[in-house]
Amino acid sequence: MGWRWGAAVSYTCYILFGSKVLEEVEGEVATFYVMGAASVSFLLVGAAGGRxxxxxxxxxxxxxxxxxLVSTAFAATAFFKGLKLVGPSKASIMSAMEPAASVAAAWVAFGEALSAWQWLGAAFILAASAWVARSRKAYPEA
Incomplete structure (x- = not known):
């Protein structure tokens, strides 16, 4: 349970901090620094673990x-551009659609089939995203 909360808090901080950074720099510059920091982190952890x-x-x-390039750098740049364009609240709502888009891509590209429980989970994600998007006035921009 702790990892889930940690991931949620980290992602929230990432979006809110990213929206502030984008007041000063362009999305490509932010992506450069994020990808650079992630690369160094992975190298250090991998080297420390001998893996x-x-x-x-x-x-x-x-x-x-x-x-x-495609799944990481392009995706991060597109996210930062969208974050700057629509703000952190809408960007976080739209990014919740990512799992559903990934499932659709796996179905189209690889013929992956979903179980009934997975379809139900996807429906909950879509419904929650739509519900939050419709009630966005209750959540002011940061």
Whole structure:
């Protein structure tokens, strides 16, 4: 339970702090610093744990590069641009749609099927996002 609360608090701080940073810098600059800090953190933790392994094939490195550019750098830049455009409250609501979009992409790309419980969970995510979006006047921008 502690990890869940920690993740929620961390993500909230990330969004609120990010909205303040974007008053000073562009989304690309914010992404550069976030990705740089994350890279250093992962390298330090991996080195400390003795689990760094860079022995991938050329094909493996290609997928690492694609994932780094598209799924990480592009996604973070788009999030920061959206955060600056719509504000932290709306951005956090819209980012709650990410799991549903990921499920849809897995279904289209890989033919992944959902169980009834997973469909129910997806419906709850969509309903909660719609409910919060409709009642956004109760949540002023930070």
């Amino acid at each position: 760094l392994n860079f022995g991938w094939s050329e094909g493996g490195w290609s997928w690492v590069a694609i994932t780094g």
